[in-house]
Amino acid sequence: MARIVPGDRDKGLILAARRGDEEAFREIYRTYREPVWSVILSLIGDPLQAQDILQTVFFKAFRGLAGFRFRSALFTWIYRIACNECRNHLRRRAVPAVPLEDILGSRYEADDEQGPDRPRTRTDALKSAVLALPFKMREVVVLRYQEDLSYEEMSRVLGCPPGTIASRLNRALVELESQIRRIEGCP
Amino acid sequence: MSLSCRILRRGFVPYLEGELRPGRAGRLERHLAGCGECRTLIERVRAGHEAGRRFGRLSADLPPRFPAFEELAAGRPARRGLRPAVAVPALVSVAAALAAILVISGGDSPLRSRDSAAASRDVKADGAFTPLAIREFATNSRNRIVTEGYVHNVYYDKEERTLHIKLAEGPRDTEPFVICEIRDASGLTIPREGSRIRVYGTARFDAQPGRGWHEVNPVMEIAVLNR
Numbered sequence: 384m385a386r387i388v389p390g391d392r393d394k395g396l397i398l399a400a401r402r403g404d405e406e407a408f409r410e411i412y413r414t415y416r417e418p419v420w421s422v423i424l425s426l427i428g429d430p431l432q433a434q435d436i437l438q439t440v441f442f443k444a445f446r447g448l449a450g451f452r453f454r455s456a457l458f459t460w461i462y463r464i465a466c467n468e469c470r471n472h473l474r475r476r477a478v479p480a481v482p483l484e485d486i487l488g489s490r491y492e493a494d495d496e497q498g499p500d501r502p503r504t505r506t507d508a509l510k511s512a513v514l515a516l517p518f519k520m521r522e523v524v525v526l527r528y529q530e531d532l533s534y535e536e537m538s539r540v541l542g543c544p545p546g547t548i549a550s551r552l553n554r555a556l557v558e559l560e561s562q563i564r565r566i567e568g569c570p
Numbered sequence: 571m572s573l574s575c576r577i578l579r580r581g582f583v584p585y586l587e588g589e590l591r592p593g594r595a596g597r598l599e600r601h602l603a604g605c606g607e608c609r610t611l612i613e614r615v616r617a618g619h620e621a622g623r624r625f626g627r628l629s630a631d632l633p634p635r636f637p638a639f640e641e642l643a644a645g646r647p648a649r650r651g652l653r654p655a656v657a658v659p660a661l662v663s664v665a666a667a668l669a670a671i672l673v674i675s676g677g678d679s680p681l682r683s684r685d686s687a688a689a690s691r692d693v694k695a696d697g698a699f700t701p702l703a704i705r706e707f708a709t710n711s712r713n714r715i716v717t718e719g720y721v722h723n724v725y726y727d728k729e730e731r732t733l734h735i736k737l738a739e740g741p742r743d744t745e746p747f748v749i750c751e752i753r754d755a756s757g758l759t760i761p762r763e764g765s766r767i768r769v770y771g772t773a774r775f776d777a778q779p780g781r782g783w784h785e786v787n788p789v790m791e792i793a794v795l796n797r
Contacts, residue, residue: 421630434633439754442790471754475731509625527583528626549580556583556618557611563621 393457400448412441415458418530419465425525426469428514436472440465459539462530466522466540473518512562520555523548574601575608582615699770704739705746707773707784715773717786718795721761722747733760735789737769749776751787761794768793 396414399407419440424433444461451460513524526532526540534545541548578601584590585598602609699716707717719737722744727734733752738744741764750769752758761767770793771786 416636417630417632420633420636424631430631430633446791506628509621509628512621513625524622524625528622529628529630531626546580549583553579553582553611553615556622557614558618559621560614560618563617 394453397448397451397453397457400445408445411444411457415461416441418458419461422462422465422525422530423469425510425513425529426466426518426521427472428510432472436465436468440468443468455539456536459532459536462526462532462540463542470518508563508566512559512566515562515566516555516558519551520558523552524555524559527552575605579608579611582612583619586612586616586619702773704737704748704784707746707748710773710784713772714770715786716768716770717748718766718768719748721763721765721767723763724760735761735767735769737767737786741766747783749783749785749787750789750792751785753788758789758792759794761792766795768795 396407396411400411416437420433420437423436423440424430427433427436440461443464447464451457455463513521516524522541523537526537532540534548537548538545543551578598581590581594581598585595590598602612699714700712702710702712702715702717704717704719717737719739720741720743722736722738724733724735726732730751733755735750735752736747737750738747750771752760769786769789770791771789774785774787776783776785776787
């Protein structure tokens with residue numbers, strides 16, 4: 384994902400939006416919809432749900448622009464809203480996990496040893512491995528490797544110190560390695 | 571794990587990326603030479619880091635198209651059959667509304683305020699949302715509305731997994747009423763029963779077997795007028 388270069392342009396857009404310039408709202412949406420979409424999709428994994436969340440994120444961002452204090456870049460602020468929305472969404476959607484065999488019976492596994500959702504390509508396996516990470520770990524992997532954010536920027540987005548981000552990223556990478564081995568069927 | 575392990579491990583990823591300062595990199599290498607646990611760990615981090623880099627190089631699966639502002643402003647419906655957390659048209663119309671509201675109110679958006687300041691403002695000033703009394707829902711044809719009433723009760727619908735507020739015109743009225751459906755409660759003030767509130771959202775009629783009522787769904791904002 385190409386890096387967004389924040390700066391005076393964003394400040395100008397925010398100030399214009401606050402003055403009621405509709406074109407400024409449009410420009411903010413045009414600039415940030417793609418990276419925000421990518422973050423949401425990587426965190427959620429489902430394009431339909433991601434689209435709902437994207438709408439909510441921009442709704443909240445536009446609503447909150449009047450209170451934006453310029454203490455962070457606009458993109459870190461919007462990413463923060465996006466991460467929070469994804470977290471809230473997953474929390475709301477959380478349902479107790481029931482093993483599939485409990486529902487379909489033990490013959491199910493014997494009928495299809497591959498499993499219906501087994502990733503077909505290495506790319507699928509990689510995406511599945513990232514999605515299988517606990518949410519906090521997924522956040523740091525997505526922000527670091529997909530969005531190319533620095534520790535400082537991740538710290539602003541996630542609201543925790545850079546040292547915590549570094550430790551979490553270590554744990555996330557170890558877990559990612561485990562997930563890939565598991566998905567690819569390595570011992 | 572010693573304290574030095576814990577501190578030095580924070581530098582694993584910068585080290586693998588070649589971003590660690592020479593002094594710290596040297597200290598880490600000396601530590602790795604004598605600490606088997608950290609050597610094992612950094613190899614796993616290295617494998618995860620490579621996977622992360624491969625993940626970062628994947629092209630993003632973009633949606634077929636992003637909603638365009640122009641289309642949305644024209645009122646074209648959002649994706650049909652999907653849960654409209656905040657409908658796409660609402661996104662843009664809210665942006666447009668915000669533009670108007672910010673100008674009208676000098677930056678103090680009623681969409682933002684949840685206090686008594688909201689109570690003193692005439693809803694008609696809110697422009698983009700049509701003021702609508704609860705008894706007028708039956709004949710309403712407007713989409714975005716703002717209505718006021720007393721909270722009869724607040725309950726969680728387990729089936730729909732949404733929070734519902736039953737709103738009536740008078741503090742002791744049960745009819746007419748409107749059901750305000752909250753799909754996303756984050757950032758919203760959930761009012762107490764008996765309080766008077768103003769609700770911004772989309773007016774709908776919910777027709778289901780055995781019931782039929784008017785709704786504000788989804789609720790976009792709630793202003794508590796008196797507790």
